[in-house]
Amino acid sequence: MAAYMLLAGAIVLEVIGTTALKLSEGFTRPWPSALVVGSYLLAFAALGQVLKLGMPVGVAYAIWAAFGIALIATVGVVFFKEQLTMPMVMGLGLVIGGVVLLELGRAPR
Template identity: 65%
Template sequence: MGAYLYLALAIAAEVTGTVSLKLSEGFSRLVPSVLVVVGYGVAFFGLSQVLKAGLPIGVAYAVWAAAGVALVALVGVLFFKEPINLAMVCGLVLVIGGVVLIEMGSKT
């Protein structure tokens, strides 16, 4: 499995864990609580494999964190009807733009 496939797995697992954290209602619901633990475990395993494959830690973590932030925000808006406004959208664009700059900088 390539570094970027492990990174995609890590991102999906982290988003699953974070969304499950909301659904767990303070760890009072069993299935979402188990998904939190499994999700974060798989996320950290995937991230460890990304680093083992040689992707720079700064790039790997930046992509993982930014994608997680953006996807969790999207899930919040679409499924939990959380509010979003222009300032929040601009913040997400800046986070993603920052990751692009980190990735570009790592290539020089």
């Protein structure tokens, strides 16, 4: 359970960093730029701990990527008024579905 909590924290930090990346305007704004670097450093440190706790790298990265994509797409729509089309929603669903299948596939039989 600790690995999943750390992974959730890593995902949130990555989303914060990616959001700050948008706000940094190409690293021309100092505070958002510092937030990018700090958030990514902490996110990767947390991901490293997740792997140290024994979560398989493929599963950890799949969860990281899928939920990071879904969350940052949501941030884009809510805060930056970006468009989200039905094919994009379907793609997000497929990515998340793939992660669920990876998790189910590693469960003991």
